[in-house]
Amino acid sequence: MKEWKSLVEQAKMGDEESKMHIINMLEPKINKSLLQTKPQERADLKQELVVKTLSVIQSFDTRSVPGFWRFMYEIENNAPRPKAAGR
Template sequence: MYIDYETILHEFEPKIKKSLYQTAPYNREDLEQEIKLKIYEKLPVIQNIDAPGYYEFVHGEALVAEPKARYSDRPSLLNK
């Protein structure tokens, strides 16, 4: 999956602007440039993220794999 730098900046722009209000006004421009630089540096990592699908996220790998023996298939401990 390829995501270009401009698209990522556009998506993160509201969060960046909102976060800058926690900084003194005279530092905001420098901090904004630093944040954008860090996003640019991490672009290869962002592009190579392999996120799980819905089923894998909700149910985990155990349910995606072959099911284990059901409880009824196990030998009963009461019959001994």
């Protein structure tokens, strides 16, 4: 987790190597997701996903990421409750 935080912070400061490292780490997931699209659209969509990822990195605030227990607390207290069967 610290590696991601450090990479994002460096990428936000304009470090091209950090940006490329993030993209390389996400590439297997991106490629797997692209298998759900038409082959002729994959190259353009991959480029759009990379651009969107870089955009999200610039707006991501690493200081606002909750710790594990805070995250669990928020999940438990904000999650919609499932309706009981038959109601």
